[in-house]
Amino acid sequence: MFEITKEVIDPAQYLKHVQDPGNGAFVQFLGVVRNVHEGNAVERIFYECYEKMTLRQMEIIEQEALEKYPMVKLCFVHRVGMVELQEASVLVLTSSKHRKDSYEVSMFVMQRIKDLLPIWKKEFHPDGKHSWVNIGS
Numbered sequence: 001m002f003e004i005t006k007e008v009i010d011p012a013q014y015l016k017h018v019q020d021p022g023n024g025a026f027v028q029f030l031g032v033v034r035n036v037h038e039g040n041a042v043e044r045i046f047y048e049c050y051e052k053m054t055l056r057q058m059e060i061i062e063q064e065a066l067e068k069y070p071m072v073k074l075c076f077v078h079r080v081g082m083v084e085l086q087e088a089s090v091l092v093l094t095s096s097k098h099r100k101d102s103y104e105v106s107m108f109v110m111q112r113i114k115d116l117l118p119i120w121k122k123e124f125h126p127d128g129k130h131s132w133v134n135i136g137s
Contacts (some may be wrong), residue, residue, distance in 0.1 A: 001075045002058040004051060009079055009088040010123040017075035018095040026092045027101040031090040033083050037123060037133070047080045047089060053118050054078070061112040069105040072096045078108055078119060088119075 001015040010029055020028065033045050058076070065074055075093040082088050092109050094102040124130050 001076075002055075002062055003077050004049065004054060004058075005022055005079055006081045007079075009077055009091050009092065011088075011091055014075045014091065014093055016076060018073040020095055023073065023095040023097055025097065026095045027091070027099070027108050029090075029092040029110055030088045031110075032086050032088050035085055037088075040123070040131070041094055041126050043124045043126055044082060044084045045089065045124070046082050047078070047119055048122070049080055049117070051080075051112070054068070057116045057118065061109060061116060062065045064078040064112065065105050065109050068108065069101050072101050072105045072107040074105060074109065076113065078117065079111065101115040 001014075001095075009030075011030060017089070037040055058078075061076070062074060066072070073095045075091075077091045079089050089111070090113060092106050092113075094106045096102045096105070121133050122130050123133060
């Protein structure tokens with residue numbers, strides 16, 4: 001399961017997508033907006049994407065992950081729009097029988113998100129300036 005959302009990401013609402021009574025390991029990665037990037041102060045970030053292409057790339061990431069880790073349950077979400085400091089911009093949830101697979105697929109998915117998703121971010125700085133940063137392809 002994957003999606004793009006404009007809403008605040010609440011990890012609890014996505015847990016149902018990775019629950020399985022046979023799984024004993026659950027890993028949650030939550031990427032939040034921090035107050036500095038490459039030495040520049042950041043107040044908030046605006047994320048923008050080409051939705052149709054982003055969803056297609058998310059589908060590819062899901063297929064790759066499940067092909068590589070077939071016994072894992074997976075859910076990932078990326079937020080678009082304005083995201084304030086310490087709010088989540090990305091969530092990756094995984095579950096598996098044992099922790100190794102959950103950790104590995106979580107790291108795999110997060111790296112593929114960074115590598116493939118056509119999502120850009122506009123960082124807003126305290127001095128009133130802003131800068132665009134491409135976080136995908």
